Amino acid sequence: MSEPPRSIARAPTVAPHRRALVVDDNADNAESLALLMRLHGDDVRTAHNGVEALEIGERFRPQIVLLDIGMPQMNGYETCRALRERTWGRDAIVIAQTGWGQTEDRQRTLQAGFDAHLVKPIEFAMLTKLLAALEAGRIGSGSEGG
Numbered sequence: 001m002s003e004p005p006r007s008i009a010r011a012p013t014v015a016p017h018r019r020a021l022v023v024d025d026n027a028d029n030a031e032s033l034a035l036l037m038r039l040h041g042d043d044v045r046t047a048h049n050g051v052e053a054l055e056i057g058e059r060f061r062p063q064i065v066l067l068d069i070g071m072p073q074m075n076g077y078e079t080c081r082a083l084r085e086r087t088w089g090r091d092a093i094v095i096a097q098t099g100w101g102q103t104e105d106r107q108r109t110l111q112a113g114f115d116a117h118l119v120k121p122i123e124f125a126m127l128t129k130l131l132a133a134l135e136a137g138r139i140g141s142g143s144e145g146g
Contacts, residue, residue, distance in 0.1 A: 018131075020044045021062035023053040023079065024097065025071040029120070033066060033097075036124050050074030054082055061088040064131065069098040069109070077112040084113040093134050097122055 020042045024030040030046040037044045045060050047053035049071050057065070065083065069076035076096060083089030093116075096109040101119035109117045115134055118127065 018042045018064055019060060019062045020064040020066065021047060021053060021057060021060060022066045023047045023050070023071070023076075024066075024068040025049060026068070029068075033122065033124075040124075040128065050076070050079030050082070053079055054086070057083055057086065057088055062092055065089070065092050065094045066097050066127075067094060067114070069096055069100060069105075077108065080109075080112045080114055093131065095127075095130070095134075 018041075020034075020037050022030045022034045022037070022044060023046070024033070025048050027046075027048055030048060034044040034046050042064075045056050045062070047056050051074055053065070053067070065080075067076045067079060071079075074082075076098070080094055080096075083092065083094065094114050096114045096117045097120060098105070098109075098117070099120050101117075106117045116130055118130070
C-alpha cells in the first residue's frame with residue numbers, strides 16, 4: 001500500500017491589499033517603514049522628496065501616502081496640497097510622519113489636507129490601527145498619534 005501524499009509546506013504569501021507611498025528625505029526611514037508595510041502585505045514605493053512623490057504618484061496611484069513634513073525642495077505641506085489637486089490624490093489617505101508634534105503643527109497638517117498626524121518614531125502597530133480606522137471612516141480628526 002502506498003502512503004497518502006504529504007502536504008508540501010509552503011511559505012505563507014500575502015497578496016498586496018493596498019498601494020502605499022512612503023515619502024521621507026531620510027532614505028533609511030523611508031525604506032524601513034516601506035519594508036514593514038510590505039511585510040504587512042502592502043505594495044509600497046518610496047520617494048525622497050515632494051517632486052519625486054508626485055511623479056511616482058502619477059504612475060502608481062497610491063491609496064495611502066505617508067509623508068514627511070521637513071523635506072528640501074518641496075516640504076510635506078506643499079506636497080500634500082499638490083497631491084490633493086490630482087485625481088489620484090483626492091481620495092488617498094495622507095498621513096504626516098514628522099518629528100514636529102505641537103498643537104500648531106497638527107493644525108497646520110489639517111489645513112494642508114492631511115488626514116492624520118503621527119510623530120516620529122512611528123510605532124507600526126499604531127500606524128496599522130490608524131490606517132484601519134481611517135479606511136473604515138471612523139476617524140479623521142488629523143490628530144492621531146503622538
